[in-house]
Amino acid sequence: MITEKDFRQQILDLARILGWRCYFSWSSIHSPAGYPDLTMVRLSRLIFAELKSENGKVSDAQQEWLSALAATS
Numbered sequence: 001m002i003t004e005k006d007f008r009q010q011i012l013d014l015a016r017i018l019g020w021r022c023y024f025s026w027s028s029i030h031s032p033a034g035y036p037d038l039t040m041v042r043l044s045r046l047i048f049a050e051l052k053s054e055n056g057k058v059s060d061a062q063q064e065w066l067s068a069l070a071a072t073s
Contacts, residue, residue, distance in 0.1 A: 001053070002053070003053065004052065004053045004056065008024065008037060008051050011049070015040055018042070020040045020041065020042040022039070023038070024037055024039070033059075033061040034059060034060075034065045035065055036049055036050045036062070036069070038051065048065075050062050
C-alpha cells in the first residue's frame with residue numbers, strides 16, 4: 001500500500017512535468033484545520049485536492065473546506 005506522502009509526491013511530480021504550479025503546506029501545524037492537501041493551478045484551471053490513503057477518511061473540517069470550495073464553481 002502506498003503512503004499518502006508518496007502518493008502526494010507522485011501527483012506533484014506529474015503535475016510539475018505537465019506545467020502545473022503546485023502548493024502544499026509542509027507542516028499544517030499553524031494552518032487552518034481541514035484545508036486541502038494540494039492547491040494546483042495551470043492557465044485558467046484551479047484544483048484543490050484532499051489526498052487520502054486507501055483507508056483514510058475525510059474529517060469534518062476537511063469536508064467543510066471541500067464544500068465551501070465546491071460552492072464557488
